[in-house]
Amino acid sequence: MAQFRIPGPLRRLSDGQVTVDVEASDLASAIEALDARYPGFRDRLLDESGELRQFVNVYLNDEDVRLGSGLSAKVGDGDEISIIPAVAGGVVL
Amino acid sequence: MPKVVGLRCRECGAEYELQATHVCEMCFGPLDAVYDEALLKKIVSRSRIENGPKSMWRYRDLLPIEDSVNVVTLGEGYTPLVKADRLGAELGLRNLYLKNDSMNPTNSFKDRVVSVAISWARAHGFETIACASTGNLANAVAAYAARAGLECFVFIPVDLEPAKVAAISVFDPNLVAVRGTYDDVNRLCSQLLESTPWAFCNINIRPFYAEGSKTLTFETAEQLGWKLPEEIIIPIASGCQFVRHRQAVRELMEFGLVHSDRVPAFTGAQALGCAPVYNAFVSDTPDRVLPVKPNTIARSIAIGNPSDGVYVNRIARETGGVVEAVTEEEIVDAMRLLARTEGIFTETAGGVTIGVLAKLARAGRWRGDEVVVAYVTGHGLKTADVLASANGHERRVEIDPTMKSFREKVSI
Numbered sequence: 001m002a003q004f005r006i007p008g009p010l011r012r013l014s015d016g017q018v019t020v021d022v023e024a025s026d027l028a029s030a031i032e033a034l035d036a037r038y039p040g041f042r043d044r045l046l047d048e049s050g051e052l053r054q055f056v057n058v059y060l061n062d063e064d065v066r067l068g069s070g071l072s073a074k075v076g077d078g079d080e081i082s083i084i085p086a087v088a089g090g091v092v093l
Numbered sequence: 094m095p096k097v098v099g100l101r102c103r104e105c106g107a108e109y110e111l112q113a114t115h116v117c118e119m120c121f122g123p124l125d126a127v128y129d130e131a132l133l134k135k136i137v138s139r140s141r142i143e144n145g146p147k148s149m150w151r152y153r154d155l156l157p158i159e160d161s162v163n164v165v166t167l168g169e170g171y172t173p174l175v176k177a178d179r180l181g182a183e184l185g186l187r188n189l190y191l192k193n194d195s196m197n198p199t200n201s202f203k204d205r206v207v208s209v210a211i212s213w214a215r216a217h218g219f220e221t222i223a224c225a226s227t228g229n230l231a232n233a234v235a236a237y238a239a240r241a242g243l244e245c246f247v248f249i250p251v252d253l254e255p256a257k258v259a260a261i262s263v264f265d266p267n268l269v270a271v272r273g274t275y276d277d278v279n280r281l282c283s284q285l286l287e288s289t290p291w292a293f294c295n296i297n298i299r300p301f302y303a304e305g306s307k308t309l310t311f312e313t314a315e316q317l318g319w320k321l322p323e324e325i326i327i328p329i330a331s332g333c334q335f336v337r338h339r340q341a342v343r344e345l346m347e348f349g350l351v352h353s354d355r356v357p358a359f360t361g362a363q364a365l366g367c368a369p370v371y372n373a374f375v376s377d378t379p380d381r382v383l384p385v386k387p388n389t390i391a392r393s394i395a396i397g398n399p400s401d402g403v404y405v406n407r408i409a410r411e412t413g414g415v416v417e418a419v420t421e422e423e424i425v426d427a428m429r430l431l432a433r434t435e436g437i438f439t440e441t442a443g444g445v446t447i448g449v450l451a452k453l454a455r456a457g458r459w460r461g462d463e464v465v466v467a468y469v470t471g472h473g474l475k476t477a478d479v480l481a482s483a484n485g486h487e488r489r490v491e492i493d494p495t496m497k498s499f500r501e502k503v504s505i
Contacts, residue, residue, distance in 0.1 A: 005284075007283075007287070008286075008287050009116055009117075009118040009121065010118075012118070044120075044121070053121065054380075054381070054382070054403055055104075055116075055121045055122060055123075055400075056121055057280070057398065059280060062277075062280070064276070064280075064384055064398065066383060066384050066398075067384055067385075067386065082280075082284065084280055084283045084284065085115075085116040085121045085283070086116075086121070086123075086398075086400045
């Protein structure tokens with residue numbers, strides 16, 4: 001099991017839960033599992049082409065996944081996945 | 094009547110009550126302070142500004158601080174705009190100006206944003222001020238927290254320049270040196286936000302903090318005789334101030350402070366050792382700013398994951414500006430060039446700005462008569478160590494205290 005840490009602005013989606021456990025082999029499937037349990041996360045985290053939204057930062061055990069293998073990053077037991085809004089951020093639509 | 098009426102998401106337009114928060118719950122977009130524009134149109138005028146204090150607070154009507162609030166000030170802003178004839182002559186620019194923001198109370202432009210942020214936080218009941226910083230922000234936050242009598246926590250990367258650490262420590266804040274990059278520090282603070290009742294200047298009270306940047310451009314226009322330059326060169330870290338300078342020009346026009354409808358070209362400057370915005374600008378996908386691991390002496394602007402990077406590229410393109418980047422050697426050369434020609438000692442980030450200015454000028458970007466302004470945002474003593482290590486001063490000699498030794502070693 002890996003564990004998502006949900007930031008304040010998204011806890012309405014997770015019924016107020018700060019952490020959510022998921023069974024997954026990589027980050028993409030972890031997000032699918034999170035969305036299956038609490039619908040809405042996929043749209044908040046990924047854009048139309050299925051990439052991480054520009055203003056969402058995802059850290060796998062405190063490493064920015066964009067600096068590694070992105071959505072295909074391997075996820076295993078005990079891994080912590082933190083979702084953190086960019087400090088200002090924004091996406092050009 | 095309050096002039097600041099709430100917060101609005103820059104992306105989806107969702108509106109929020111006035112509060113210490115910086116991201117939209119709907120789309121994670123950044124929140125901006127929203128003013129009662131009809132009210133501002135009635136009160137903002139050149140004469141009201143010209144009769145104001147000789148600090149950035151002469152633009153108080155355009156800052157998110159109500160009139161009833163006692164501001165926390167050390168006399169920030171209203172820094173010199175100097176015409177740079179000698180530097181201009183080297184670069185073929187006859188109307189080059191430097192906005193010397195190293196003349197602020199803690200010697201960087203951060204005093205502007207921090208004065209607004211801490212004034213807002215104190216007025217809204219916060220007792221502790223915090224920030225994630227590459228040094229200049231922590232310096233300003235520590236000083237202004239001391240001035241305001243507030244508790245202070247500053248978070249910095251552990252390898253910050255010694256001069257910056259000393260200039261922060263003297264104000265006696267709680268100093269947390271984090272073993273990581275600025276981006277690590279920033280991420281940690283974003284996580285701490287939810288478990289502390291603190292005002293993080295650059296995070297949860299960012300919508301107010303960021304507004305202070307605008308005064309740099311307001312002053313530039315006023316000091317040019319209420320005219321806008323043709324191009325502005327701005328260093329890029331998160332890109333936050335770049336975006337606000339564009340907003341400042343919009344407000345100068347909107348409130349009739351300048352009578353021009355020609356927006357200056359906005360040009361951004363980065364160090365090649367940390368150039369995520371430049372990388373995207375010159376790529377096929379300028380709307381996708383990918384993070385990098387910073388490796389540059391320009392540490393005050395070494396943000397590998399710049400929050401406003403996409404906005405910078407959009408504004409640069411829309412206004413006819415560019416984003417350019419320079420090498421470490423070019424940074425130090427530019428610091429020396431500026432000092433040698435204009436008597437201004439800037440830190441490495443200023444070397445980036447002047448380096449980009451020089452690079453663009455030598456590449457023939459300008460005809461020569463355009464009014465170009467470069468923002469010099471921090472003082473050289475903050476990063477003096479880079480000059481000691483980079484090819485020393487050629488005109489230095491060491492002599493015995495005798496006339497003979499002087500005549501032997503010094504040619505006059």
